[in-house]
Amino acid sequence: TIIDVINYLYPGQIDLGNVTFRMPETELLIASWNVPNVPQPLEQDLVDYGILHEREINLLSLKLSVVPQVRTLLNTVAFEKDYVSELSCLSYFNSGNVQRQAEAAAFNAWRDDAWDYIFLALDTLAGNSDPLPTPEDLVLGIPAIVWP
Numbered sequence: 001t002i003i004d005v006i007n008y009l010y011p012g013q014i015d016l017g018n019v020t021f022r023m024p025e026t027e028l029l030i031a032s033w034n035v036p037n038v039p040q041p042l043e044q045d046l047v048d049y050g051i052l053h054e055r056e057i058n059l060l061s062l063k064l065s066v067v068p069q070v071r072t073l074l075n076t077v078a079f080e081k082d083y084v085s086e087l088s089c090l091s092y093f094n095s096g097n098v099q100r101q102a103e104a105a106a107f108n109a110w111r112d113d114a115w116d117y118i119f120l121a122l123d124t125l126a127g128n129s130d131p132l133p134t135p136e137d138l139v140l141g142i143p144a145i146v147w148p
Helices: 002-009 043-052 054-080 086-090 098-126 135-140
Strands: 019-022 029-033
Touching (some): 002 019, 002 054, 043 054, 054 086, 054 098, 086 098
Antiparallel strands (some): 019 029
């Protein structure tokens, strides 16, 4: 959609309220355009750009969707081990409590592995023409943590 193209070309501008949309019938149109120092593009030019750069735009959309899901997973895994959050678990890295220190070290290593897995997968997808997975499928590929 032109929303995806605008997010790709002008990151953050929709969230800032500098671009709004309307849909009078079945066509999505720009209602207002206040992107600093950028003249309003024609909707058809955005559609054409989207067709030419579909893979890159879809990869960015995948990345923007998967990053919050990974953050949620990190917090969920920490919470399941009775920590309040990812940061709570990691705060025990230099703890005098041997068990908590070991858990924090294991979590830290796993967190690095999780992000390495996600970003390697995204880089690999950027370099080929394989079908893009859903964000959920990408997150499911993260190996499970092994607690001490």
